[in-house]
Amino acid sequence: MSGRGQGPLAGVRVLDLTSVLMGPYATQIFADLGADVIKVESPDGDTTRYLPPGNDPARGGMFMNVNRGKRSIVLDLKQPSAKEALLKLAETADVFIHSMRAQAIGRLGLDYPALQAVNPRILYANLYGFARSGPYRDYPAYDDIVQAASGIVDLQARLSKGEPTYLATVVADKVAGLTGAYAVMAALYARERTGLGQEIEVPMFETLVSFATVEHLCGSLFVPPLGPPEYPRATSEARRPYKTADGYIGVMIYNDKHWRAFFHAIGDPEWSKDPMFASMRTRTQNIGKVLAQVAAVMEQRTTDEWMALLREAQIPAMAIASLTDLLHDPHLVETGFWQERETEEGVLRFPGIPTGFSATPGAIGEPGPALGADSRAILDEAGFGSAEIDALIGTGAVRLAEPA
Template sequence: MSGRGAGPLAGVTVLDLTSVLMGPYATQIFADLGADVVKIESPSGDTTRYIPPGPDADRGAMFLNVNRGKRSLGLNLKTEEARAALLRLAAKADVFVHTMRSQAIARLGLDYAALKAANPRIIYCNMYGYGRKGPYRDHPAYDDIVQAASGIVDLQASLSGGEPTYVANVIADKVAGLTGAYAVMAALYAREKTGEGQEIEVPMFETMVSFCATEHLCGSLFDPPLGPPHYPRATSEARRPYRTADGYVGVMIYNDKHWRNFFRELGDPDWSKDPIFQSMRTRTENIGTVLSRVAEVLETRRTAEWLDIFRRAEIPATAIASLTELLDDEHLREVGFWERRVTPMGTLRFPGIPTSFSETPGAIGDPGPALGADNDALLREAGYTDTEIDKLRSKGAITG
C-alpha cells in the first residue's frame, strides 16, 4: 500500500474502531506518519462513506481523504467470533482507538480491561462526547452539539449581531482528533520508557472548553474574577476583515512595533497620538475604538496598495483567499502541498501532510478503502487459516 510504513510511526499498528470525523482524523494522522492503521467497520460501514460527492456511492470525497492510507476490516462485533478476532489482532497491536460511548463499548466486551488482557502493552484511547465520570457521559455528541455546549456558538454570537452561529468548519471534531493524536503519541513515548500500556480518555466537550478557555478565560482565571470570560480583541464586533476601496484585506496590527510602523507609513496623523494607541494594555482596553479607526483608514485605498504598505511595514497582512483559490495557490504549489494521484476512483487531489521530518518523512497513503477490502489479508496476519476465515464469513462475523 502506498504510504504505509514511511514515517516516524513506521512499525506502529493501530486498530481504528472510529467513525465520522473526530477519530478518523486522528488515525489519518497516524497513517500519514507511517502507522499501519486497520479501520474496523460494522456491516453497514462508517456513515461518512455515504456523504457525497464521489463516483462511488460507498466512498465519498471526505471518506476517501480522511481514511487514506488505512486498511479495512469489516467485523460484526455483535458476534462472539468477530470479538475474538479483534482481540486476536489486538494481541499484536500497539494502539486501539474507538469513538463509542463508554456503555456501548463495554456492552461489546471491548473495554480497556478486555484489551489489556489481550495485550498489556496496548495504548487504549477512548474518544467520545463527554467524560465518563460526569452526568453528561451518555449524551450523544456531534460537532454542532459540542460547539454549542463548549462556548463557541455563544462567542460567535458576539460577531454576528447577537445571533448564535456555528463556526463554518467542523472544528470540534478536528480539535478533538488532534488532541487524541498527540495523547496517543505521548502514551507511546511513555511506553518506550516504562514498557507499560495505558488507557486514555479524550472527551470532545472538555477538550473544546479547554480550547476556548486558552485565551477567553481572561479575568475569570482569577478567583474572585477580575472580569468576564472573554478575550476582548477576539470578541470585538470590529474584529473582521477590513474593507478597502476595492475589496477586503486581512491585517493583524498587533505589537508596538507594528503600530509604530503603521503610523509612520500614514505620516503619523494626529489621531495616532491618542493615548489609547500607546501600549498593548491601552489598545486592548479600547479595542473596539482602535479597530474601528483602522477600518476607517483602510477604506481609503485599494487592497494592492495596502498590501504593499504592510509588506514595507512588516505588518502581517494578506488578501482574502477562497478555498477554490487555494487549489492553485503559488505558495502551496511551490512547496508541493497538493498531491495528485491517479486511482481507481479517478484522479484525486489530496491535501498534503502539513508537517515535515528531515529523516523520517511521512507519506500519503491510498484513498480510503472499500468496506472489508483487507479482510482476508488481515486475518491471515493474525494467524487465521483460510478455512477459519471461511467459517467466520459463514457465521456473519466478517463482512464486506
C-alpha cells in the same frame, strides 16, 4: 502507494474503531506518519462513506481523504466469533482507538480490561463526547452539539449581533481529533520508557472548553474573578476583515512595533497620537474604537495598494482567500502541498501532510478503502487459517468487499 512503513510511526499498528470525523482524523494522522491503521467497520460501514460527492456511492470524497492510507476489515462485533477475532488482532496491536460512548463499548465487551487482558502493552484510547466521570457521560455528541456546549457558539454570537452561529468548520471534531493524536503519541513515548500500556480518555466537551479558554478565561482565571471570561479583542464586533477601496483584506497590527510601522507608513496622522494607541494595554481597553479607526483608514486604498505598503512595513497582512483560491495558491503549489495522483477512482487531489520530518518523512496513502477491502489479508496476517477465515465469512462475522 501506501504510506505504511514510511514515517516516524512506521511499525506502529493501530486498531481503529472510530467513525465520522473526530477519530478518523486522528487516525489519518497516524496513517500519514507511517502507522498501519486497520479500520474496523460494522457491516454498514462508517457513515461518512456515503456522503457525496463521489463516483462510488460507498466512498465519498470526504471519506476517501480522512481515511487515506488505512486498511478496512468488516467485523460484526455483535457476533462472539467476530469479537474473538478482534481480540486476536489486538494481541499484536500497539493502539486500540474507538469513538463509542463508554456504555456502548462496554456492552460489546471491548473495554480496556478486555483488551489489556490479551495485550498488557496496548494503548487504549477513548474518544467520545463527554468524560465518563460526569453527569453528561451518556449524552450523544456531534460537532454542532459540542460547539453549542463549549462556549464556541456563544462567542460567535458576539460577532454576529447576538445571533448564535456555528463556525463554518467542524472545529470540535478536528480539535478533539488532534488532541487524540498527540495523546496517543505521548503514551507511545511513555511506553518506550516504562514498558507499560495504559488507557487514554479524550472527551470532546472538555477538550473544546480547554481550547476556548486558552485566551478567553482572562479575568476568571482568578478567584474571585477580576473580570468575565472573555478576551475583548477576539469578541469585538470591529474585529473583522477590513474593507478596502475595492475588496477586503486581513491585517494584524498587533504589537507596539507594528503600530509604529503602521503609523509611519500612513504619514503619522494626528489621530495616531491619541493615548489609546500608546500600548498593548490601552489598545486592548479601547479595542472597539481602535479597530474602527483602522477600518476607516483602510477604505482609502485598494487591496493591492495596502498589500504593497504593509509588506514594505513588515506588518502581517493577507488578501482574503477562498478555498477555491487555495487550490491554485502559488505558495502551496511551490511547496508541493497539493498531491495529485492517479487512483482507481480517477485523479484525486489530496492536501499534503502539514508537518515535515527531515529523517522520517511521512507519505500520503491510497484513498480510503472499499468496505472490507482488506478483511482476508488482515486475518491472514494475524495467523488465521484459510478454513477459519472462510468460516467467519460464512457466518457473516466477517465481510469482504463487494465485487466492483
